[in-house]
Amino acid sequence: SSDLIEGYGNIGDIYFIRGEYEKAIECYRKVIERVPKSVDVYLNIADAYDKIGSYMESIEYLKKALEFTPSSVDLYERLGDIYNKAGKYEEAVAAFQKIIEINPQLIGGYGSLGDIYFEHGEYEKAMEYYREVLKRKPSSVDIYSKIADVYDKLGEYEKRIVYLKKALDITPYAIELYEKLGDAYNQIGRHKEAIAAFQKIIELIPVYSDAYINIAHTYNYMGSYDNAIEYYLQTVRLQPGYSEAYSDLGQIYYDRKEYDKAIYYFKKFIQLNPNDPRVHYNLGDAYISKGDK
DSSP, X not given: OHHHHHHHHXXXXXXXXXXXXXXXXXXXXXXXXXXXXXXHHHHHHHHHHHHTTOHHHHHHHHHHHHHHOTTOHHHHHXXXXXXXXXXXXXXXXXXXXXXXXXXXXXXXXXXXXXXXXXXXXXXXXXXXXXXXXXXXXXXXXXXXXXXXXXXXXXXXXXXXHHHHHHHHHHOTTOHHHHHHHHHHHHHTXXXXXXXXXXXXXXXXXXXXXXXXXXXXXXXXXHTOHHHXXXXXXXXXXXXXXXXXXXXXXXXHHHHTTOHHHHHHHHHHHHHHOTTOHHHHHHHHHHHHHHTOO
């Protein structure tokens, strides 16, 4: 009866929500036995298999769903994702290409192909498909950022900066883009511009500790150690557990032969990371340099 079918489906949903995926699959199969063309239930079974890492079984049920809805771009998107999880790279590419075949104007297929090519190190192909997205959606901040990531991988840092700025023209309050921009400027030695990018984050979110430590690192690269110390100290005022700042402070003071301060900050680091052999060595070296045995 319809009530029985609905009951199996509802119980399957409850098991799924509770993370009892095998029991959910059992219930969903009882629905399929009675309603063999229930696409949504095939998808539920595919999702459950995905959750337990049984990707080939998930693919099997996605394909069964596609038998009833062969033009569903959403299903091909899911199929491509699962193929990729299963390590079936060529099959994943074919699934995403099917989306473009069904509807060349949809950006999803191009974006997914760009992502999978990027993931597998085929950066030129990734760029090709990301540009196809921009032709159809020139305001896509995410794609400008991804193209910047491609240029990063290709070592073309000036072009990386160009595309990060294009993204920021559209979304001027995205802190992750300013972080990437600061990193890109540092990659080509334009440290003052890197600091300006990180400072922009502080303007937007004054308590964002990562921005302070990035500025500290940049001053450290520049050899501007007093400024580096200032920003490392601001970092740990905001986030006392930011152990990296203590290690770098210790190293700066060690290099200045201010061994007591170096010892203090190396110890602060070790309190947070007691199993790091590198800083234990640095601490011992500081004691020896100070003259303590």
